[in-house]
Amino acid sequence: MTESEKPSVLIIGGLGYLGRWLAYYIYTNKLASDILIVDKLLPQLASLAPEFDEVCQNVQFQQADMSREHSVRKVFEREGGSTFDFVFNCAGETKYGQTDGTYQEKNVDLPVACAKEAARRGVKLFVELSEGRVYGDGPDGKTETDELKPWLPLARFKLEAEKELQKIEGLNLVILRLANAYGPYSSKSISTAICHARVYQFLQESMNLLWTENLKVNTVHISDVNRAIWHVAQWYVAGKENWNEAWGTTPTFNIVDDGDTSQGSIAEIVEEVFDVKVQFVGKIISQYATRSNKAIEEAVNDANEEILGPWDDLLDQAGITRPGPITPFIELEQLKDSDLSLDGTRFKNVTGFKYDVPKMNTAMIEGMVESYKRMNWWP
Structure with missing residues (x-):
C-alpha cells in the first residue's frame, strides 16, 4: 500500500491510556498516511513514557475540549476540505466516583458531538470504545445480546452514549466493549x-x-486492544464480512482475552x-x-x-x-461483587481476530512493574 493509499486517522483522547498506545501502534507500524491526536491535556502534562516521545514529535497534536461543538468543528476541518478516514474515540471518564455531570459531559456529550461531525463529513468509520460493565448480573460470559444493565455509573453513561450514537443518521459506527485493559504504565484495576x-x-x-x-475480572492486554481497534476498522471498510444484520445495524463486539x-x-x-x-x-x-x-x-x-x-x-x-x-x-x-465476565466469541468468529496475549500471565505483570520502575513510580 502506498502512502497516499493509507487512511488518515483522528484519535480523540489521544493522550489517555488507550489513546496513546493506539497512536503508538499506528505510528510505529506505519499504518496511516497521517495521524492527528486530540486531547484536552498538553503532552507535557500527560506523564508520557519515553516510548511516546517520537510519536509526539512526528504526528500532529491539537489541544481541544471535544465536548464543545465549536472545538469539534475546528478539529475536523482539514486542508482542501478532505475528511478523516477513521475516527477513534478513546476519550471518556473512567475514574470511579465522579459526578453524573462529569460522566454526562465526557462519556456522552463528547462522543455524540464528535460522531455527529463525523457523520456530517462522511467519515468512513467512527469507533467508540465502550465498557464491558454495561451488562447486568447473571451467568458468566456475557454476550453482546445479553441484558444491558450497567452496575457502575461510568458504565451507565457509556451505555447511554452507545444508544445516542446509534441514532445519528449516516454515521458509520462500530462499538467495542472492553474488559479491563492492562499493560505497561497502566494505572487502573x-x-x-x-x-x-x-x-x-x-x-x-x-x-x-x-x-x-x-x-470474574476479565482482562485484555493493551497490545491486543490496539490490534483489535485497527483490525475492526479494516474489517468494516472491507465490507463487514460475516456480520449478521439480525444482530443490529451497528457492529458491536466484546474485546476480552481468552483467559477468563x-x-x-x-x-x-x-x-x-x-x-x-x-x-x-x-x-x-x-x-x-x-x-x-x-x-x-x-x-x-x-x-x-x-x-x-x-x-x-x-x-x-x-x-x-x-x-x-x-x-x-x-x-x-x-x-462491588458483580462479575466482569465477557464472551469474546463474536469478535473472533466474525472478524477472524486472534489475541497475541490470550491470557494474563506472570511475564505481563512483571512487565508492568518494570514499566513503573522506568518512570520512577515504583517503590
Missing part, C-alpha cells in the same frame, strides 16, 4: 492489585481480598511475583461487611487507612516524591 501486593510484600503479611477467588481472568487467577500470579499469600474472606463475610452504604464506606476507609500508610513509607524509603498515577487506593465502587 490490575495496577491497584499490584500496588496492594507490593505493600503486603513490604509488611510480610497475607493479603486479604473480599468475595471469592471465583469473582478472575480474582483467583490474579492471586496466583501475585503470589508468584511478590511472594505473598493471598486469602479470600468469602462471600458471607464480604456481604456482612458491605451490607449497607455506610458499611461499604467504613470498609473502604479501613482498607485505605491500612494500606496507604505503608505505601507512603515505601515511597519515602525509595526517595520517590512524584509517584505518578499508580496507587493502592481503593475506590468505593471497586468493592
Whole structure:
C-alpha cells in the first residue's frame, strides 16, 4: 500500500491510556498516511513514557475540549476540505466516583458531538470504545445480546452514549466493549492489585481480598486492544464480512482475552511475583461487611487507612516524591461483587481476530512493574 493509499486517522483522547498506545501502534507500524491526536491535556502534562516521545514529535497534536461543538468543528476541518478516514474515540471518564455531570459531559456529550461531525463529513468509520460493565448480573460470559444493565455509573453513561450514537443518521459506527485493559504504565484495576501486593510484600503479611477467588475480572492486554481497534476498522471498510444484520445495524463486539481472568487467577500470579499469600474472606463475610452504604464506606476507609500508610513509607524509603498515577487506593465502587465476565466469541468468529496475549500471565505483570520502575513510580 502506498502512502497516499493509507487512511488518515483522528484519535480523540489521544493522550489517555488507550489513546496513546493506539497512536503508538499506528505510528510505529506505519499504518496511516497521517495521524492527528486530540486531547484536552498538553503532552507535557500527560506523564508520557519515553516510548511516546517520537510519536509526539512526528504526528500532529491539537489541544481541544471535544465536548464543545465549536472545538469539534475546528478539529475536523482539514486542508482542501478532505475528511478523516477513521475516527477513534478513546476519550471518556473512567475514574470511579465522579459526578453524573462529569460522566454526562465526557462519556456522552463528547462522543455524540464528535460522531455527529463525523457523520456530517462522511467519515468512513467512527469507533467508540465502550465498557464491558454495561451488562447486568447473571451467568458468566456475557454476550453482546445479553441484558444491558450497567452496575457502575461510568458504565451507565457509556451505555447511554452507545444508544445516542446509534441514532445519528449516516454515521458509520462500530462499538467495542472492553474488559479491563492492562499493560505497561497502566494505572487502573490490575495496577491497584499490584500496588496492594507490593505493600503486603513490604509488611510480610497475607493479603486479604473480599468475595471469592471465583469473582470474574476479565482482562485484555493493551497490545491486543490496539490490534483489535485497527483490525475492526479494516474489517468494516472491507465490507463487514460475516456480520449478521439480525444482530443490529451497528457492529458491536466484546474485546476480552481468552483467559477468563478472575480474582483467583490474579492471586496466583501475585503470589508468584511478590511472594505473598493471598486469602479470600468469602462471600458471607464480604456481604456482612458491605451490607449497607455506610458499611461499604467504613470498609473502604479501613482498607485505605491500612494500606496507604505503608505505601507512603515505601515511597519515602525509595526517595520517590512524584509517584505518578499508580496507587493502592481503593475506590468505593471497586468493592462491588458483580462479575466482569465477557464472551469474546463474536469478535473472533466474525472478524477472524486472534489475541497475541490470550491470557494474563506472570511475564505481563512483571512487565508492568518494570514499566513503573522506568518512570520512577515504583517503590
